[in-house]
Structure formats: structure tokens, C-alpha cells
Amino acid sequence: MTRASIHLRMAQLGITLPAPAAPAGAYVPFVISGSLLMVSGQLPVHDGAVVHHGRVGTELTVEDGIAAARLCALNLLAQAAAACGGDLDRVQRVLRLAGFVQAAPGFGDHPKVLNGASDLMVEVFGQAGRHVRIAVGAASLPLGAAVEVEGTFEIA
Amino acid sequence: MTRASIHLRMAQLGITLPAPAAPAGAYVPFVISGSLLMVSGQLPVHDGAVVHHGRVGTELTVEDGIAAARLCALNLLAQAAAACGGDLDRVQRVLRLAGFVQAAPGFGDHPKVLNGASDLMVEVFGQAGRHVRIAVGAASLPLGAAVEVEGTFEIA
Amino acid sequence: MTRASIHLRMAQLGITLPAPAAPAGAYVPFVISGSLLMVSGQLPVHDGAVVHHGRVGTELTVEDGIAAARLCALNLLAQAAAACGGDLDRVQRVLRLAGFVQAAPGFGDHPKVLNGASDLMVEVFGQAGRHVRIAVGAASLPLGAAVEVEGTFEIA
Numbered sequence: 001m002t003r004a005s006i007h008l009r010m011a012q013l014g015i016t017l018p019a020p021a022a023p024a025g026a027y028v029p030f031v032i033s034g035s036l037l038m039v040s041g042q043l044p045v046h047d048g049a050v051v052h053h054g055r056v057g058t059e060l061t062v063e064d065g066i067a068a069a070r071l072c073a074l075n076l077l078a079q080a081a082a083a084c085g086g087d088l089d090r091v092q093r094v095l096r097l098a099g100f101v102q103a104a105p106g107f108g109d110h111p112k113v114l115n116g117a118s119d120l121m122v123e124v125f126g127q128a129g130r131h132v133r134i135a136v137g138a139a140s141l142p143l144g145a146a147v148e149v150e151g152t153f154e155i156a
Numbered sequence: 157m158t159r160a161s162i163h164l165r166m167a168q169l170g171i172t173l174p175a176p177a178a179p180a181g182a183y184v185p186f187v188i189s190g191s192l193l194m195v196s197g198q199l200p201v202h203d204g205a206v207v208h209h210g211r212v213g214t215e216l217t218v219e220d221g222i223a224a225a226r227l228c229a230l231n232l233l234a235q236a237a238a239a240c241g242g243d244l245d246r247v248q249r250v251l252r253l254a255g256f257v258q259a260a261p262g263f264g265d266h267p268k269v270l271n272g273a274s275d276l277m278v279e280v281f282g283q284a285g286r287h288v289r290i291a292v293g294a295a296s297l298p299l300g301a302a303v304e305v306e307g308t309f310e311i312a
Numbered sequence: 313m314t315r316a317s318i319h320l321r322m323a324q325l326g327i328t329l330p331a332p333a334a335p336a337g338a339y340v341p342f343v344i345s346g347s348l349l350m351v352s353g354q355l356p357v358h359d360g361a362v363v364h365h366g367r368v369g370t371e372l373t374v375e376d377g378i379a380a381a382r383l384c385a386l387n388l389l390a391q392a393a394a395a396c397g398g399d400l401d402r403v404q405r406v407l408r409l410a411g412f413v414q415a416a417p418g419f420g421d422h423p424k425v426l427n428g429a430s431d432l433m434v435e436v437f438g439q440a441g442r443h444v445r446i447a448v449g450a451a452s453l454p455l456g457a458a459v460e461v462e463g464t465f466e467i468a
Contacts, residue, residue, distance in 0.1 A: 025267035026274040027289035031251050033310050034191070035346070038252050041290035055261065095343050096350055100292050104261075105367065105416075107452040111337035118338040133339035134353035134462045136412050137452030140263040140293030150290045154345050181423035182430040183445040187407050189466050190347070194408055197446035211417065256448050260417075296419040296449030306446045 006088040010124055020078045021045045024142055030083040037083050037153040042075035043145040044068035052146040057107040060146055069116030072149035080153055094121045094131040096152040100138040110135035117149045162244040166280055176234045177201045180298055186239040193239050193309040198231035199301040200224035208302040213263040216302055225272030228305035236309055250277045250287040252308040256294040266291035273305045318400040322436055332390045333357045336454055342395040349395050349465040354387035355457040356380035364458040369419040372458050381428030384461035392465055406433045406443040408464040412450040422447035429461045
């Protein structure tokens with residue numbers, strides 16, 4: 001895969017970028033410092049509303065959590081594209097995802113849930129989509145969201 | 157606003173930097189790597205003691221949480237100033253805040269709470285204070301603190 | 313201490329690096345971007361299995377938590393060594409640890425617990441091991457682990 005094929009690959013995979021979500025507070029969706037692109041924590045938002053609420057493993061199944069994590073990652077891509085003036089080919093590498101899963105004490109399947117986000121990055125960017133990750137269980141998340149994912153990218 | 161006006165602006169706003177808080181463990185309050193200044197997670201400490209304890213939304217109101225977050229941010233600024241030899245004009249940009257709110261399951265107003273920290277950064281640095289953010293609900297925090305905020309800055 | 317003595321110092325301290333743990337999901341254990349080495353969150357894994365489960369302060373003592381944090385840090389070092397082709401002398405500095413402690417509401421001794429990780433870094437790297445840190449209480453962690461620690465290093 002050449003570097004110029006990210007948007008083509010996404011089209012072939014049937015992946016459509018949503019409009020970048022508005023921040024939920026007094027911050028900005030992305031900053032660029034040198035070659036580092038940092039994107040704010042993204043929620044499982046679709047058309048402006050959180051669509052996966054509650055605790056994974058209790059109110060929600062792991063499969064629901066995976067879908068929520070994938071949606072967070074899609075929103076990360078939308079922000080990354082906006083940061084790059086619409087051109088995701090400027091992304092050299094996905095460096096890091098930090099994933100928080102709203103879950104009850106005793107839950108342990110955070111890695112499965114967050115693979116919903118990680119897998120999307122690898123589908124879209126191939127080898128350049130492989131990243132480091134932390135996966136943590138949150139007692140609560142903004143707006144009751146089931147999952148939140150933050151992303152750091154290396155850009156050209 | 158010129159870059160030389162940060163301390164003047166703070167004086168005009170009536171914002172006084174506290175003494176940098178001592179670390180609560182075997183770590184240092186800040187490190188500098190290239191142009192990145194990383195500051196350890198700060199608690200709502202005043203005169204050496206945590207002044208906002210417990211869970212926001214249960215023992216504490218959202219307004220208490222906002223005050224706690226603002227105090228964390230003030231302590232971040234104190235550390236950033238110490239890292240810059242007392243000269244906050246070396247801060248080119250606030251890059252990222254990571255905020256953790258001690259809260260019960262079901263709480264969702266983390267963005268409002270953490271605006272207490274984000275707003276202070278914008279008051280002090282103007283446009284250069286706008287940053288990316290994650291907001292997460294913690295089951296517990298060091299010393300029972302209500303809020304903890306970590307900061308990353310770009311410095312010259 | 314010269315930069316060439318890290319592995320000798322570890323031998324003198326009786327610290328043996330484990331084999332790097334396999335990721336628990338669809339991500340990689342480390343990435344390098346410029347001089348930044350980012351290592352994925354490490355669990356208290358020994359011989360491929362998590363050996364410290366449950367909540368610190370409830371099912372586990374603080375001393376158990378300290379041991380868990382130290383094991384996480386040892387796994388971070390194993391990943392850092394792998395990232396550096398086996399040569400930890402390439403590590404210029406430990407920049408940041410992010411530590412998550414599985415704990416019940418009301419727990420506040422996260423700093424003590426995470427000193428288990430921080431102290432190991434200083435034992436191994438001396439002054440270059442001093443880092444910034446965040447310490448957060450998690451409602452749950454992957455595979456039921458008691459502690460998770462992420463690390464960022466500056467390398468040559």
C-alpha cells in the first residue's frame with residue numbers, strides 16, 4: 001500500500017468519516033506540536049449524540065463495547081483528518097491509543113472491547129496503524145458514555 | 157497579547173501562583189524533553205493539604221468539582237513556572253490536560269468539572285491556552301482528592 | 313555511574329529482566345517516534361499470567377500493590393530493552409509513568425503503591441530514572457489486574 005491510498009482504502013472498506021464531533025467542554029479537538037498530533041478523548045458519538053451509554057459487562061455486552069470503541073476510533077479519524085486539512089495520508093503512524101471503558105468492579109475484558117478501536121486503525125492504516133495502548137476501567141465517563149478513546153498520531 | 161505579558165495578565169486577573177506542591181511519591185514534578193514539558197498529575201492542594209476530598213456528584217457538588225479542577229490547574233501552572241525558571245512566557249502553548257474526577261457510577265458531568273481547569277489555561281494564556289483533553293471518572297484518587305489533572309506544555 | 317553500566321547495575325541489584333509480555337490485544341508493545349519511546353500499559357504478569365488480581369486495599373494489601381507495581385515496571389523495562397535491541401544504555405531518561413490502581417472507593421494510597429514502580433526506575437537508572445507520574449484509581453483493569461503502568465522514555 002502506498003501512502004497515497006488511505007482515503008481510497010477507506011472507501012473500499014466502506015468506512016465513511018463522520019463530521020468531527022464538537023468538544024464537550026472548553027478545549028479543542030486536536031493540537032499539533034512538531035510531528036505529534038494529539039486528539040482529545042473521543043466518545044461513541046453519532047450525529048451529535050452519545051449512542052452507547054452505561055457500563056460494559058452490566059448494562060452493555062462486550063460486543064456493544066466493541067462497537068462503541070470502534071465508533072470512538074472513527075471519531076478520532078475524523079478529527080485527525082480535520083487536523084490534516086482533510087488528508088489522512090499525512091498520518092505517518094498511529095502512535096498511541098488510551099482507552100477507558102465504563103465498567104463495574106470485576107470486569108476484565110477491556111482488551112477485547114478496545115480491540116474495536118485498535119482494529120479500525122490497522123484496517124485503515126495497515127502496518128502504520130499499529131500502536132501502543134493503555135486500557136483502563138473507568139467508574140464513570142463523560143455524558144455516561146460506555147467508552148472513551150484518546151489518540152496520538154505522527155504526521156508529516 | 158504579546159508573549160511577554162503572561163505574568164502581567166495573571167496579576168491583572170488577580171491570579172497568584174502558589175508554591176509548587178511537593179510530589180506525593182517517588183517521582184519529580186516535571187520533566188523537559190526537547191520542547192515538551194510534562195508535569196505530574198496535580199491534586200487540589202492548598203498550603204500543602206488536599207482541600208477538596210470525595211466524590212463529585214455525591215459528597216461534592218459540580219461547583220465544588222470545578223473549584224477543585226481550577227486549583228489543580230493553578231498547581232500545574234506553579235510547576236510549569238518552576239520548570240521554566242519562573243518565566244511562564246517560555247510556555248508556547250498548553251498542549252494537553254488529562255483530568256480525572258472522583259465520581260460515583262452514573263456521573264456524567266466530567267466536562268463541566270474539568271472546564272474549571274481548562275478555563276484557567278485560556279484566561280492565562282489566551283489562544284495559546286487552548287488544549288486537547290481527556291476527562292475520565294476515577295473510582296478513587298490519591299489522598300482522597302476529588303480531582304487530579306496532568307498537563308503537557310510546549311516550551312521555548 | 314556511566315551510561316554503559318545499566319545492565320551491570322541491574323546484575324548487581326539482582327534484577328533479571330523477564331521476557332517481554334505479549335500484548336493482551338490488537339496493539340504493539342512499543343513504538344518509537346523521534347527520541348520518544350512509548351511502551352504500552354503493562355500488567356503484573358509473570359511467566360505469561362497476571363499474578364496480582366483484585367482491588368488494592370480490599371482483597372490485596374498496599375504491600376501486595378507495591379509488589380504488583382514493581383512487576384509492572386519490570387515488564388516496562390523488558391519492553392524498553394526489546395525496543396532498544398536489548399541495550400538499555402540507549403535509555404537517556406525515564407520521562408513519565410502513568411499508574412492505575414484497581415481500588416475501591418475511598419482508597420487513597422495510590423502514591424505508595426506506585427512507588428513500587430517508581431523506585432525500580434530510580435534503582436536501575438539513577439537520576440535518569442526520575443520521572444513525572446500520574447496515579448489514578450481504576451474501577452477495573454484488564455484481566456482483573458491490581459495495577460497497570462504505562463511508560464514513556466527518552467532514548468538515543
